[in-house]
Ligand SMILES: Nc1ncnc2c1ncn2[C@@H]1O[C@H](COP(=O)(O)OP(=O)(O)O)[C@@H](O)[C@H]1O
């Protein structure tokens with residue numbers, strides 16, 4: 001992203017997580033999580049499956065009441081879940097402006113829909129949308145509220161590779177325009193490096209790594225800084241890079 | 257690729273045999289195409305024809321079952337002298353009144369039981385017990401309570417309507433997706449907003465299924481109640497006809513019940529089509 005990590009600390013703090021823990025029965029999924037976020041900062045949260053990424057995100061969203069520790073977040077937050085989570089009985093525009101008040105709500109909804117390239121779909125039923133379109137509606141619903149904090153839980157996980165690349169570009173454009181602080185939960189290391197200013201890795205109930213992404217744009221996989229950070233993150237995640245390389249996606253050129 | 261020469265001298269390469277998929281090859285044309293509707297109608301016509309033949313030849317006496325022609329004529333007379341229309345109106349009013357009381361009652365009870373903890377404990381347990389009562393078996397009690405007038409028939413219908421509607425609506429509320437409630441919270445819908453935008457639309461399909469059942473049950477109970485004791489209505493017409501061996505009038509009554517039942521079912525189906533356009537199966 002086009003933020004300068006050097007000056008990021010000058011911006012106001014919008015998220016403060018201090019000593020957060022979450023137990024299910026006796027098992028502590030989150031043990032002692034602490035980090036801060038500055039306004040407009042884009043952070044990727046990586047972690048192996050089951051390490052508690054969604055649990056942490058739900059805590060930030062205010063959906064979990066049994067959380068221990070201290071969490072401070074902006075009052076205006078939006079969430080994009082892994083599945084689009086549209087209401088089957090609400091047309092696209094009604095879904096986008098769900099819960100919004102004010103006369104201009106629908107007008108704003110239409111504006112955001114055209115930003116996610118869905119103009120003309122205002123009156124569609126969710127059942128008629130493709131996976132990528134549905135997730136774009138979900139993104140529009142999150143952005144129309146102009147949140148100070150945008151929480152994304154593996155939003156592109158269910159999309160095909162080509163659609164995912166388009167969504168990456170779209171998300172970058174929209175984040176530059178609306179400037180929310182972003183927490184993007186992902187299991188995709190490349191996605192994290194491509195999009196984020198900073199990467200957090202969650203492991204054993206704590207933030208085990210907190211690194212800035214110092215990769216010049218356009219962030220191509222072939223770039224040395226990209227490759228170096230990738231190795232570092234994979235090592236921290238305990239993944240054998242040689243084995244991982246076998247599963248590399250066939251579409252390599254990301255647009256930044 | 258290897259090729260062979262066909263009998264007519266053309267060359268043809270060896271490969272899998274290919275077939276053309278199109279309407280013609282997939283559904284072999286029948287020589288005569290009769291529209292489905294007409295075919296189905298022909299079946300009904302055949303049955304009625306056999307019935308008429310049996311009546312005309314005296315195989316089926318009028319005391320056992322009047323022929324279709326006689327039934328039609330009687331029906332026409334009953335309509336013309338106003339007997340049938342006024343009886344129909346009386347019966348229809350009973351069903352509609354029963355529904356008008358039972359539907360809101362069942363809806364409110366289901367919302368109470370489905371959405372509040374206290375309601376669940378206080379309402380659902382007794383409802384689950386009472387639903388196994390054979391409603392028709394309540395007749396003797398109802399007559400003791402309400403006499404033999406309209407009140408007795410209507411309250412029996414109310415009983416019959418309330419249970420299927422309650423059960424279906426309550427089940428639908430219980431099946432609500434908790435992820436939708438989560439969404440409602442993240443977009444800042446309040447309690448009323450959540451009920452209006454999430455609960456009611458999600459429950460509507462179950463409610464309408466219950467409503468269709470309820471309408472069917474209402475007619476069933478009406479037929480029963482009107483034949484036990486009544487001084488007007490379709491059932492009364494039929495019982496009176498029984499005393500004079502007027503099987504034609506009885507058949508007319510049956511046909512009217514069937515038509516009214518069909519009509520109320522069509523109304524609910526229409527509501528379903530209008531209200532559930534968002535459903536994937538539609
Ligand atoms: N409501 C819950 N009840 C019990 N265990 C849960 C619940 N939610 C999550 N967990 C457990 O917490 C762990 C972390 O879950 P989650 O945050 O979804 O992981 P991630 O998103 O990183 O894959 C998992 O082992 C999961 O089984």
Ligand SMILES: [Mg+2]
Pocket residue numbers: 053054055
């Ligand atoms: Mg998860």
